[in-house]
Amino acid sequence: MKTLLVFFAFILLQSCSTGPLGGDLQKNLAESDKIYGKCNNPNRSFTYVQKKICEDKVRAAGPDGVVGDPIDLTEIFDRSDDKKIIYTGANSNQFLWNGALETLSKYSLKTVDSQGGFISTDWILEEPNPNQRCLIKINVTSRELISNGVITKIICQKKEADVWYSSNELFLEEEKSLTLKILEKASQLSKVDSLS
Amino acid sequence: MKKLTLAISAIAAAFGAASAQADVSVSGSGSAAYINDASSNAKLNVGQFVSFSMSTTTASGMTISGGMGLSNTITTNAGQAVTGGQTLSFATGGATIVVGDVEAGDTPGSVGGVVGGQVGDNGGFNSKVEDGFADDDGMGLSLATAIGGSSLKIVYVANDSADTLGTINSSTSGHDAVTSASITVPMGMYTVTAGVADSDSGESSSGASVAAALAGGTLTVGYSTQTLVDGTSDASSSDLSTSGDTTVTGATYAMSLDADTSVSVGIQNKKDADNDSTSQFDASVSRALGGGASVFLDIRSLSGDTTTDGSAIAVGTSVSF
Numbered sequence: 001m002k003t004l005l006v007f008f009a010f011i012l013l014q015s016c017s018t019g020p021l022g023g024d025l026q027k028n029l030a031e032s033d034k035i036y037g038k039c040n041n042p043n044r045s046f047t048y049v050q051k052k053i054c055e056d057k058v059r060a061a062g063p064d065g066v067v068g069d070p071i072d073l074t075e076i077f078d079r080s081d082d083k084k085i086i087y088t089g090a091n092s093n094q095f096l097w098n099g100a101l102e103t104l105s106k107y108s109l110k111t112v113d114s115q116g117g118f119i120s121t122d123w124i125l126e127e128p129n130p131n132q133r134c135l136i137k138i139n140v141t142s143r144e145l146i147s148n149g150v151i152t153k154i155i156c157q158k159k160e161a162d163v164w165y166s167s168n169e170l171f172l173e174e175e176k177s178l179t180l181k182i183l184e185k186a187s188q189l190s191k192v193d194s195l196s
Numbered sequence: 197m198k199k200l201t202l203a204i205s206a207i208a209a210a211f212g213a214a215s216a217q218a219d220v221s222v223s224g225s226g227s228a229a230y231i232n233d234a235s236s237n238a239k240l241n242v243g244q245f246v247s248f249s250m251s252t253t254t255a256s257g258m259t260i261s262g263g264m265g266l267s268n269t270i271t272t273n274a275g276q277a278v279t280g281g282q283t284l285s286f287a288t289g290g291a292t293i294v295v296g297d298v299e300a301g302d303t304p305g306s307v308g309g310v311v312g313g314q315v316g317d318n319g320g321f322n323s324k325v326e327d328g329f330a331d332d333d334g335m336g337l338s339l340a341t342a343i344g345g346s347s348l349k350i351v352y353v354a355n356d357s358a359d360t361l362g363t364i365n366s367s368t369s370g371h372d373a374v375t376s377a378s379i380t381v382p383m384g385m386y387t388v389t390a391g392v393a394d395s396d397s398g399e400s401s402s403g404a405s406v407a408a409a410l411a412g413g414t415l416t417v418g419y420s421t422q423t424l425v426d427g428t429s430d431a432s433s434s435d436l437s438t439s440g441d442t443t444v445t446g447a448t449y450a451m452s453l454d455a456d457t458s459v460s461v462g463i464q465n466k467k468d469a470d471n472d473s474t475s476q477f478d479a480s481v482s483r484a485l486g487g488g489a490s491v492f493l494d495i496r497s498l499s500g501d502t503t504t505d506g507s508a509i510a511v512g513t514s515v516s517f
Contacts, residue, residue, distance in 0.1 A: 023290070023341075023342025023343050023344045023345065023346070024289060024290075024342055025289065025290055025291060025292060025340060025341060025342040025347065026289070027342075028342045028345060028346070028347040028380075029340075029347065031345075031382065032347060032380050032387065032389075034414075035387045035407045035414055035416070036389075036407070036416070037450070042301060042304075042349065042378055042380065042389055042391070043340050043347040043349045043378070043380055044340070045283075045285070045292070045294050045298065045299075045338060045340070047247075047263075047265060047279060047280050047282075047283070048265075048267070048269075048279060049245045049246070049247050049265030049266075049267050049279050049280060050247055050263075050265070050280075052225065052243070052245045052267070052270075052313070053223055053224060053225045053245050053247050053516070055225075055312060055514075056225030056226070056227060056245075056490075056514040056515065056516050057223075057225060057488075057516040059458075059482045059484065059490040059492060059514050059516075060225075060484055060485075060488045060489060060490045060514065060515065060516035061484060061516070062452075062455060062456040062457070062458065062482075062483070062484030062490070063452030063454075063455060063456070063457070063458050
């Protein structure tokens with residue numbers, strides 16, 4: 001009973017982002033993976049099958065550690081339209097919405113929620129930087145064509161030892177530029193619409 | 197993919213839309229190899245593994261995961277089995293706790309093996325040196341947590357005769373508790389891992405390894421001492437004639453030749469309480485072919501006090517699906 005109480009108390013304490021003892025376990029594990037290899041890292045726990053798959057995956061990936069994502073059953077059995085994740089919410093201004101879609105037209109989109117006015121791209125990987133990826137999310141928050149009716153956010157991750165971590169960077173200028181671009185396109189669409 | 201799903205869920209939550217997203221994924225691998233074992237027997241070996249992983253994240257950010265697996269193990273002819281489903285893990289930013297069938301680290305500091313199972317398990321070697329506890333796993337829990345830049349792992353096996361249902365602190369003979377603790381500490385250019393383990397059976401161990409970057413690769417040296425019990429630790433092999441310490445010293449060196457080719461070598465010397473000793477040399481080369489496939493060459497040479505020694509070699513391919 002005492003062991004169980006200690007166990008559940010620890011879970012509650014460790015629900016904080018870093019736990020009571022400080023430090024980032026995932027970051028530490030990534031560092032020790034570089035020394036011992038992910039499959040032989042004494043601080044990780046594997047079942048027999050998981051360890052064999054890990055060893056084969058490490059061999060298949062090679063020293064550069066590039067290996068594809070596993071098959072995602074959730075995605076395979078996702079019956080939603082075009083496998084997009086749909087959330088419901090308020091209506092959004094059509095010019096801001098179309099301006100946002102046009103601005104992101106060069107990227108593949110993961111989430112397109114016309115009801116809620118929310119768009120998110122897939123992770124964007126650029127060839128020169130295979131260890132960094134970003135996504136853009138846009139929320140059209142207004143039914144009116146107003147300058148503060150769009151919220152833009154850029155999120156980036158970096159890869160260490162085959163694991164992606166948040167880069168914790170702020171992209172305020174880039175987000176501002178993107179918002180201005182959407183407003184510009186929305187304004188153009190509105191003018192075309194008023195002339196027709 | 198899981199991270200992407202989680203990221204999208206987080207975005208939705210930020211905009212006020214509630215969504216619970218569980219993540220189910222499957223991964224697998226297979227291997228085929230030609231083996232020439234220590235007795236010069238030519239063998240063909242095929243194995244495949246499938247792992248189903250399930251996880252979900254609570255509102256507080258704790259990720260709870262479990263899973264099961266299918267295997268056709270490489271160590272047994274037609275050894276298909278369903279495995280897993282015996283642990284549940286709870287992970288936060290600061291710690292990972294695993295409940296269920298956990299394994300204690302009973303050979304801390306023991307390094308030197310670099311070959312895969314095709315040679316390590318199917319090489320046909322039979323040493324007279326006894327090492328490792330008689331039983332190091334069972335029903336219990338493990339905790340891995342960070343202390344600044346250091347990682348601490350504590351394992352408590354409450355009953356080594358049970359996996360998912362058993363009595364804690366059982367008084368039944370053979371139902372032993374095993375405890376182990378290890379810590380990994382970065383010290384400048386070195387990384388030190390030290391550990392201890394203890395079993396109710398009377399077995400105990402301690403050891404440490406030091407790793408450092410050297411000449412484009414990683415050199416790891418280690419020392420382990422294990423106090424073993426005659427008749428218990430060697431219950432299946434009868435390698436011991438007296439209780440006492442087994443010592444293991446070893447070193448490995450691993451490096452990459454290019455973005456796709458890995459080379460590693462290892463040496464390991466063991467000596468047990470009745471003065472049996474062995475020397476082992478390992479070498480492994482693997483090259484990724486792209487698309488999840490790789491080819492490998494593993495070699496092990498064993499000499500000393502053995503029933504079967506010599507050299508074994510395996511050439512094969514492994515595929516990650």
